[in-house]
Amino acid sequence: MVQPTNPESTRRGRTPWQVTRSVWYAMFMREAISRTMADRMGWFWMIFEPAAFTMIMVAIRGFIRGDQLIVGADFIPWMIVGMMGFFLVREGMLRSLGAVDANSALFAYRQVQPIDTVLVRTFLEGMLRTLVFLLFIAGGLMLGLDIAPDDALLAMSFWFSLWCLGLGLGLIVSVLGTLVPEVAKVVRMLTLPLLILSGVILPLNQLPHWLLEYLMYNPIVHGIEILRLGFFEGYVAVHGTSGIYFWLFALNCLSLGMLLHVRFVKRLKAK
């Protein structure tokens, strides 16, 4: 069979893991450049968008005067933490939605698999969001907000957990949204109601119990509430918050997403 003809040919037998790693590296560099450099002021918007959002919400809430409903945390840090957590999930999902289509030209190289595009995009998004969050924490501390995490370990672990949920949802919607374009539209539509239903802006605590029973099916609420617990020591989370439920949901999403990718890899590539 194949005999190496020159010393260079030692690269011939790359293991699947080596191939995948070089694909991830190549895709990461590509995505990182196009995400941060391609549009004008890409970096500026990445930081300014959540900042502007916070300011608008603070202005509205200051007007309505609902701050005292949150027990054990200041309103602004409370909202920043929730918003960052929510954006982490939402962006993980939305960025994955277009990942396969945007990179379809690259499936000409057989090393590149559809799932790689989703993994790389979500990873990059997670890194960027983490950076922005750290900047916000630093900025908030300088402004005298009480936004330093009291239980850093819990905060970090649930920041990571929220990222995992975003990845799981992203894996699922990247397959379904690519094969059935209508799904993509519905998912995009769902993100705004989710922002309200996840208790990012309005605390869910004072809602009637019968309504809360349904709202607590939403795993993002659990994730965000526990993330807040990590930040504010005396914080009273929404009744029924459960880390177990959150992780079961995230793991199920991850496995379902990977299964979908395995099942439909041919159809995704052929698109």
Place this chain on the structure above:
Amino acid sequence: MIEIKGLYKRYHNHHGSDWVLRDINLTLPKGVSVGLLGRNGAGKSTLLKLIADMDTPERGEIIRHSRVSWPIGLAGGFQGSMTGRQNVKFVARVHGGGYDVHDVIDKVEDFAELGDAFDEPIRTYSSGMKARLNFGMSLAFDFDVYLSDEATSVGDRAFKAKASKAFKDKVGQASLIMVSHSEGILKELCQAGVYLKDGQATWYDDINDAIKAYHEETNPTAKAKGTSDKAMPAPAGAGKPTASLTFVQANQRRIKARARLDAAKLRWEQGKADGLPEPQLAELQQAFKRARNQLHKAKQTVQELQNGEG
């Protein structure tokens, strides 16, 4: 070596789907360059895509014992919003291992000769520029088998010469599986041939035999068509009752008569619209009628000649 065993492929669409490739069994030996022949839609590009593992067959399998390139040619492989340089960088990184990214970029830049366009987004490229870049890129890696889908067809003369030279230089280290409608290039670069027809593949040890088989398929049908086709002037037979005109001449006359008739009609109608006096109008009408008769006669002659020859 590439083994193809019991390969079936079809594309699904809304109105049923026929097999594009049906039970293909081939062994493409190592070091032998193969030309793929067949009419448009015979499945040449599909087979190439399957060999490159860009697409999956319905049944059967392809076993690759060597490093196979992606199909070099018009189709894809580039991200439109990224520059040529960034795309090359990406591919070099994907192929990883011992390749030095900068080295690859230099090689490609050198070969493709795109100048400043190398740092422009791919979507601004012409198809020829894309082909150059894609071609240059594939040469920067050491593949055992290069797949070419009309890779050289869009390039200009100089590039075509350069491309064939590059492939010739690779002889001994690498082989080629190429789809091309240019028989000159096939004869120049390939030794063996595969002829695809109706989903079936036939192997020929000599590319010239494959080309001959391809001609045999296309020519008889063309001849059969030619006799029934009016537009195609059949050669005038010697044994026929010789008319004063050949078919071509008669046809030209008919066309001229038609033009005259149109002109006469236009003049007559123009005269009516301008309100010319009656005698002048009658004259124009007469001219129109004469032209009509002439056209009629010319048509008849054409008809007769056609029947006589058919």
